[in-house]
Amino acid sequence: MTAIDEPGAVADPSLDGPAVGVIVVAAGSGTRLGAGIPKAFVSLAGSTVLEHALAPVFRLRDAVQVVVVVPADRVGEAETIGRRAAGKAADHLRVVVGGETRQSSVLAGLAALWPGVRTVLVHDAARALTPTEQFERVIDAAARTGWGVVPGLPVTDTIKRVDASDLVEQTVDRAALRAVQTPQAFPRDALIAAFRVAEDRLAAATDDAALYADAGHPVLTVAGSEAAFKITTPWDAQRAERLLADRDRGREREVGARPTSSIRTGIGVDVHAFADDGELSLAGLSWPGERPLAGHSDGDAVAHAIVDALLSAAGLGDIGSMFGTDDPRFAGASGEVFLRAAVERLHAAGFVVVNVAVQLVGNRPRFAPRRTEAEGVLSALVHGPVSIAATTTDALGFTGRGEGVTAIATALIERR
Ligand code: CTP
Ligand code: MG
Numbered sequence: 052m053t054a055i056d057e058p059g060a061v062a063d064p065s066l067d068g069p070a071v072g073v074i075v076v077a078a079g080s081g082t083r084l085g086a087g088i089p090k091a092f093v094s095l096a097g098s099t100v101l102e103h104a105l106a107p108v109f110r111l112r113d114a115v116q117v118v119v120v121v122p123a124d125r126v127g128e129a130e131t132i133g134r135r136a137a138g139k140a141a142d143h144l145r146v147v148v149g150g151e152t153r154q155s156s157v158l159a160g161l162a163a164l165w166p167g168v169r170t171v172l173v174h175d176a177a178r179a180l181t182p183t184e185q186f187e188r189v190i191d192a193a194a195r196t197g198w199g200v201v202p203g204l205p206v207t208d209t210i211k212r213v214d215a216s217d218l219v220e221q222t223v224d225r226a227a228l229r230a231v232q233t234p235q236a237f238p239r240d241a242l243i244a245a246f247r248v249a250e251d252r253l254a255a256a257t258d259d260a261a262l263y264a265d266a267g268h269p270v271l272t273v274a275g276s277e278a279a280f281k282i283t284t285p286w287d288a289q290r291a292e293r294l295l296a297d298r299d300r301g302r303e304r305e306v307g308a309r310p311t312s313s314i315r316t317g318i319g320v321d322v323h324a325f326a327d328d329g330e331l332s333l334a335g336l337s338w339p340g341e342r343p344l345a346g347h348s349d350g351d352a353v354a355h356a357i358v359d360a361l362l363s364a365a366g367l368g369d370i371g372s373m374f375g376t377d378d379p380r381f382a383g384a385s386g387e388v389f390l391r392a393a394v395e396r397l398h399a400a401g402f403v404v405v406n407v408a409v410q411l412v413g414n415r416p417r418f419a420p421r422r423t424e425a426e427g428v429l430s431a432l433v434h435g436p437v438s439i440a441a442t443t444t445d446a447l448g449f450t451g452r453g454e455g456v457t458a459i460a461t462a463l464i465e466r467r
Contacts, residue, residue: 074160078149203229319359354386404435413456
């Protein structure tokens with residue numbers, strides 16, 4: 052039995068409201084982009100591709116159900132991203148696990164639609180800059196006609212048909228061609244039926260409309276947009292990032308604000324209690340003879356506060372959402388591991404560190420004698436100057452009683 056045999060299996064009976072469902076497929080590996088992580092989770096101008104892709108969906112005039120389809124090991128991260136994109140409408144969002152092929156990912160999305168959904172839109176997360184108007188156009192045309200609807204652009208290149216030895220056979224009339232994009236809309240039941248037929252034939256369709264049309268249904272094209280291009284290669288990702296920066300600048304011009312500063316500030320706080328056994332790791336240094344700090348990782352409160360300050364400045368979440376505080380891979384991990392990874396993410400998002408300032412609050416260890424050493428180690432890790440001040444709390448509070456330490460960090464970063 053395949054997933055589409057039980058489309059109502061995951062229904063939420065409390066919410067069969069929206070008549071339109073939007074399946075955002077984001078389960079691909081992004082081989083051609085080559086970022087080493089799935090494409091939808093790559094950062095573009097400070098947010099993931101997936102978050103950019105979801106933003107226009109949650110600006111739609113009428114409520115829709117949103118189903119995000121992701122790789123099995125990214126469900127938690129996708130839920131965090133999805134909730135951020137959805138805001139108060141988070142109850143309209145589901146995250147499900149995709150498959151090996153795009154087609155199987157679409158099937159997984161179809162299986163998660165609520166019973167009330169009559170029209171389904173299938174959208175590539177990789178078309179992250181698709182405007183809300185494109186979704187509206189597709190939804191409106193589908194409602195008006197009851198047909199399949201795909202957005203498309205006229206083809207501007209001259210197209211040749213060639214034979215097996217690359218000899219030109221014919222110039223194709225480009226006036227009759229459209230380069231099609233997503234979201235593609237279909238009546239839900241007819242699309243599911245078309246997928247069933249396709250499964251039997253193991254069809255190798257390159258988009259959902261091809262399967263749907265093969266099943267004998269009409270498909271209408273409406274205007275697509277240049278912005279809805281698919282991010283496939285590093286060049287595309289770079290272009291998308293530039294367009295996002297231009298868009299930000301344009302928005303500010305519209306509201307008459309001052310141009311966006313390329314400077315961002317962030318803050319991070321971390322507290323750890325002292326433990327009984329082991330050696331203290333703090334501010335990237337080992338402190339023989341000092342009581343260690345307890346924690347899932349090495350308890351380096353200074354390093355962790357810096358990580359949070361950097362991530363908050365770049366809008367990349369926090370240490371918990373990025374690394375998973377319970378993730379066994381990070382059990383006992385040194386502060387250095389988190390710092391390196393955070394700085395890598397920051398660079399990938401187009402930022403560099405201007406400076407980091409930390410205040411350490413606690414009775415022990417006596418910090419001053421090793422301040423310069425710690426600043427050197429941390430500065431090398433974040434590729435920018437780190438300064439650390441230390442203070443006590445005059446015997447007040449948990450730090451004053453010597454139960455643990457607090458570290459507060461601020462970070463200033465700049466878009467390259
Ligand atoms: N997709 C999916 N499940 C798959 C394959 C693709 O959900 N098994 C999604 C991708 O996440 C993307 C969209 O389908 O949003 C279009 O696919 P493509 O651009 O080819 O993305 P990838 O398959 O990730 O990239 P590549 O082919 O370079 O590996
Ligand atoms: Mg692919």
